Amino acid sequence: MSTMSYDDLPELNVVEKILELKKERNAVILAHNYQSPEIKFVADYVGDTLSLSMLAVEVEQPVVVVCGPDFMVETTKILASDKTVLYANGAAKCPMAAMITLEELRDLKKAHPKAKVVGYLNTSAECKCEMDICCTSSNAVRITKSLKAEEIIFVPDRNLGSYIKKHVPDKEMIIWPGFCAVHQIILKQDILELARAHPRAKIVVHPECTPDVVDMADAVLSTDGMVKYGANSEEREFIVATELELVNAMIEDNPDKAFYAVEKAYCRTQKKVKLGNVLEALETLQPEVRLPRDVIRRAKRPVERMLAVGRGD
Ligand code: SF4
DSSP states (O other): OOOOOGGGOSOHHHHHHHHHHHHHTTEEEEEETTSOHHHHHHOSEEEOHHHHHHHHHHSSOSEEEEESOHHHHHHHHHHSTTSEEEESOTTOOOTTGGGSOHHHHHHHHHHSTTOEEEEESSSOHHHHTTOSEEEOTTTHHHHHHHOOOSEEEEESBHHHHHHHHHHOTTSEEEEOOBOOHHHHTOOHHHHHHHHHHOTTOEEEEOTTSOHHHHTTOSEEOOHHHHHHHHHHOSOSEEEEESOHHHHHHHHHHOTTSEEEEOTTOOOTTGGGOOHHHHHHHHHHOOSBOOOOHHHHHHHHHHHHHHHHHOOOO
């Protein structure tokens, strides 16, 4: 939950209705780390895609409202398939997940029949059906190393793919040229300027950033990894190259430390989720994720294989 105060909320009556209806519907609200503070305020849990979708399986509530992009909502349904999983806003479609289609992935597999497919969790359910194993930004290197295959297809993020390639040089990597616009927009120049202004700050970078930015990092971490690092590190100052809202949350959670963000790294997709959408989802129990049973079964396999190797941080 956000540390935002109740009095700061812009739509107090909407918040009250959400909290009331959440109890009435016996629902749980999950919010991705990049959601806005008011969404985190009404959420029961805040985290990354994997941790929240795994939590959806464990919680007792039968209704799950997911405040995040489409791939996160689908991943939640894949894991918690017996629950009613609702999109807080079905229009929050991640552009990076849309950069590879089912047909493109099938063609890639045909062109490289010996390769194993490692796919980022940030992909559609139908693409997951074609993968050998999934990964997150925190376990991507470990997952790739765990495979016996010499040839690996990695989809869809070219920057995370480059990061893996650097750490797994013995494998031939076929990397799909997708990217996350939010991390791609962070330039080496932006980090250099922040480092000049804050020379003692540790540079913490998400592996979806471009290789020249990743090369400047003291630590390359996933979103949950960054949150832990910021809280547990003995250091006092950090330059954090990821989505702005995560950095704002780190500032709030660690008042005795300083965190510097690249202000333009703002995900419009994540911010499409508004309080009004959450309220409507609870009122109507729509839009519900509908995935064919067969898709759920096939998409779950690569996720389970990943969990068998290890989650990461
Ligand atoms: Fe997609 Fe990037 Fe936004 Fe995440 S931050 S939802 S990967 S565009």
